Amino acid sequence: MGGFEPGSARGxxxxxxxxxxxxxxxxxxxxxxxxxxxxxxxxxxxxxDPDGNGLMLLTEAHQ
Known part of the structure; x- marks a missing residue:
């Protein structure tokens, strides 16, 4: 996925x-x-991240 400005990606x-x-x-x-x-x-x-993009870490619940 390209075309993002640095710092504009979220989620x-x-x-x-x-x-x-x-x-x-x-x-x-x-x-x-x-x-x-x-x-x-x-x-x-x-x-x-250093560019300002929003990242999330997830550990899924075990059922």
């Missing part, structure tokens, strides 16, 4: 097996992270 979802560990690594690297929060579909956190 890019990255699925991970351990959102808590990934949030800890991002925080240690100096990236502010919101969450993770417990939601019906799993644990999710959000952060912004």
């Amino acid at each position: 890019i979802m990255l699925v991970t097996t351990d959102v808590d560990a990934d949030c800890a690594r991002l925080t240690e690297a100096g990236t502010p992270v919101q969450g993770p929060d417990e939601l019906p579909w799993g644990r999710m956190a959000s952060f912004t």
Whole structure:
């Protein structure tokens, strides 16, 4: 998917097996992270990349 201006992308979802560990690594690297929060579909956190794009991390809930 091309054609985006830097900082204009929102809601890019990255699925991970351990959102808590990934949030800890991002925080240690100096990236502010919101969450993770417990939601019906799993644990999710959000952060912004250096260009200002909005990304989300998700660990899906197991049924």
